[in-house]
Amino acid sequence: xxxxxxxxxxxxxxxxxxxxxxxxxxxxxxxxxxxxxxxxxxxxxxxxxxxxxxxxxxxxxxxxxxxxxxxxxxxxxxxxxxxxxxxxxxxxxxxxxxxxxxxxxxxxxxxxxxxxxxxxxxxxxxxxxxxxxxxxxxxxxxxxxxxxxxxx
Amino acid sequence: xxxxxxxxxxxxxxxxxxxxxxxxxxxxxxxxxxxxxxxxxxxxxxxxxxxxxxxxxxxxxxxxxxxxxxxxxxxxxxxxxxxxxxxxxxxxxxxxxxxxxxxxxxxxxxxxxxxxxxxxxxxxxxxxxxxxxxxxxxxxxxxxxxxxxxxxxxxxxxxxxxxxxxxxxxxxxxxxxxxxxxxxxxxxxxxxxxxxxxxxxxxxxxxxxxxxxxxxxxxxxxxxxxxxxxxxxxxxxxxxxxxxxxxxxxxxxxxxxxxxxxxxxxxxxxxxxxxxxxxxxxxxxxxxxxxxxxxxxxxxxxxxxxxxxxxxxxxxxxxxxxxxxxxxxxxxxxxxxxxxxxxxxxxxxxxxxxxxxxxxxxxxxxxxxxxxxxxxxxxxxxxxxxxxxxxxxxxxxxxxxxxxxxxxxxxxx
Numbered sequence: 001x002x003x004x005x006x007x008x009x010x011x012x013x014x015x016x017x018x019x020x021x022x023x024x025x026x027x028x029x030x031x032x033x034x035x036x037x038x039x040x041x042x043x044x045x046x047x048x049x050x051x052x053x054x055x056x057x058x059x060x061x062x063x064x065x066x067x068x069x070x071x072x073x074x075x076x077x078x079x080x081x082x083x084x085x086x087x088x089x090x091x092x093x094x095x096x097x098x099x100x101x102x103x104x105x106x107x108x109x110x111x112x113x114x115x116x117x118x119x120x121x122x123x124x125x126x127x128x129x130x131x132x133x134x135x136x137x138x139x140x141x142x143x144x145x146x147x148x149x150x151x152x
Numbered sequence: 153x154x155x156x157x158x159x160x161x162x163x164x165x166x167x168x169x170x171x172x173x174x175x176x177x178x179x180x181x182x183x184x185x186x187x188x189x190x191x192x193x194x195x196x197x198x199x200x201x202x203x204x205x206x207x208x209x210x211x212x213x214x215x216x217x218x219x220x221x222x223x224x225x226x227x228x229x230x231x232x233x234x235x236x237x238x239x240x241x242x243x244x245x246x247x248x249x250x251x252x253x254x255x256x257x258x259x260x261x262x263x264x265x266x267x268x269x270x271x272x273x274x275x276x277x278x279x280x281x282x283x284x285x286x287x288x289x290x291x292x293x294x295x296x297x298x299x300x301x302x303x304x305x306x307x308x309x310x311x312x313x314x315x316x317x318x319x320x321x322x323x324x325x326x327x328x329x330x331x332x333x334x335x336x337x338x339x340x341x342x343x344x345x346x347x348x349x350x351x352x353x354x355x356x357x358x359x360x361x362x363x364x365x366x367x368x369x370x371x372x373x374x375x376x377x378x379x380x381x382x383x384x385x386x387x388x389x390x391x392x393x394x395x396x397x398x399x400x401x402x403x404x405x406x407x408x409x410x411x412x413x414x415x416x417x418x419x420x421x422x423x424x425x426x427x428x429x430x431x432x433x434x435x436x437x438x439x440x441x442x443x444x445x446x447x448x449x450x451x452x453x454x455x456x457x458x459x460x461x462x463x464x465x466x467x468x469x470x471x472x473x474x475x476x477x478x479x480x481x482x483x484x485x486x487x488x489x490x491x492x493x494x495x496x497x498x499x500x501x502x503x504x505x506x507x508x509x510x511x512x513x514x515x516x517x518x519x520x521x522x523x524x525x526x527x528x529x530x531x532x533x534x535x536x537x538x539x540x541x542x543x544x545x546x547x548x549x550x551x552x553x554x555x556x557x558x559x560x561x562x563x564x565x
Binding site for chain 1: 385411
């Protein structure tokens with residue numbers, strides 16, 4: 001019976017391979033396990049971050065909107081795939097960036113020390129601005145803003 | 153003459169000071185029933201003595217400069233799951249001997265057991281900071297001392313834990329002899345340069361035992377980081393000195409004894425990396441001197457990515473690691489010179505203590521695994537051993553620059 005155990009990791013690895021090949025939806029972030037695809041920090045706060053589902057089916061996870069943005073800016077448009085951001089009000093929930101709203105320089109700091117926060121929609125971001133302050137931006141504006149400022 | 157005059161002055165001052173400053177006693181047999189009332193009555197330089205007991209008060213804020221708040225018999229300050237416990241909001245305040253507990257959790261507030269906010273020269277020493285969202289939090293507070301505290305959180309869910317000792321825009325701090333357990337990051341420096349972190353034990357963190365970002369010119373010495381979920385991460389800083397620490401037992405796919413990311417200039421000396429998945433991981437970092445460290449029983453002793461350059465490894469000791477060194481590109485160019493490798497089987501004909509043939513620490517197989525992690529399944533396959541041996545004789549795939557031309561015959565002392 002002692003001979004059986006080695007098989008399990010192989011099965012798991014195969015299952016993982018198959019799963020990752022067919023992934024089109026963003027994959028949930030495993031807190032304190034998954035690493036940020038840009039800064040390599042272990043992701044530990046479900047309120048922040050994002051994910052890219054690459055054209056190859058692989059996913060890249062990020063601990064903050066800043067890191068997601070940094071990766072997007074360094075990656076060719078046709079290789080970015082589908083990009084999602086976490087909704088601050090629903091930790092762990094992904095929203096396609098084009099539908100999302102953002103708050104920059106609000107009261108809450110993300111894992112990279114700055115404040116760039118994701119919300120379900122522009123309307124929700126606008127609503128939260130009353131509490132958190134800062135500026136409301138769309139994804140297009142976030143991109144334009146980072147291109148102009150070169151910062152985070 | 154001068155010395156005795158100084159001494160006399162010092163004695164005079166120490167005798168004179170308590171005469172002017174008053175002791176305000178809270179609790180059994182004291183003048184005050186609540187800490188808040190004593191804090192409100194205190195004058196600069198006074199001492200508030202808190203006797204044993206449990207105090208369930210609203211958030212306590214110290215606004216009197218030079219005040220000392222001292223617990224006798226471990227009084228418990230209870231945040232009742234609803235708010236921060238104690239906030240230091242004046243310069244030169246000392247807080248000692250208190251138990252600060254039970255801030256409760258919040259998604260929108262970073263509640264701390266003890267917080268220093270916009271102050272200078274605070275001293276937080278010998279406290280027990282237990283089961284809070286965040287432990288001790290220095291916020292825009294310069295030249296503070298945090299020492300001999302016990303900071304521990306358990307029972308919090310992963311998503312609901314903050315850091316044990318957290319510094320944010322707080323330069324010149326000294327963090328010494330604390331014991332931190334079970335928080336998200338045990339000790340975290342963010343935008344806090346010129347700090348010294350010494351003789352702490354940080355263990356069982358949900359993420360990092362020590363984490364620092366954007367904190368230049370800091371020293372980290374004689375600490376023990378043990379059983380932390382992801383080890384220790386040091387990022388985006390210049391001129392750091394990390395010496396005589398122990399990095400122990402960080403296991404997991406994203407766990408590193410010490411992760412260095414974008415560190416420019418500094419020294420990693422005389423540390424022990426023991427039983428980690430990866431002992432030392434170096435990425436995007438340059439001009440580091442890595443010397444006198446001991447790497448034992450790690451999966452990978454050192455992973456040095458190709459974008460790390462001008463780093464020097466010397467007088468280190470590598471033993472019992474599955475892989476000694478690996479990298480992700482043939483163009484990797486860090487320098488290895490005069491290290492001791494237990495895998496080295498060379499000879500020393502002229503008896504100068506240095507092996508006569510070079511040592512290639514990057515096994516072909518380690519290099520393959522770096523590109524194709526699934527290949528790790530073949531670790532013990534005989535073919536792999538043959539390939540490794542062939543590669544050692546005639547390196548064609550592994551990075552040429554990663555070679556130790558002066559491997560030591562004996563471990564350095």
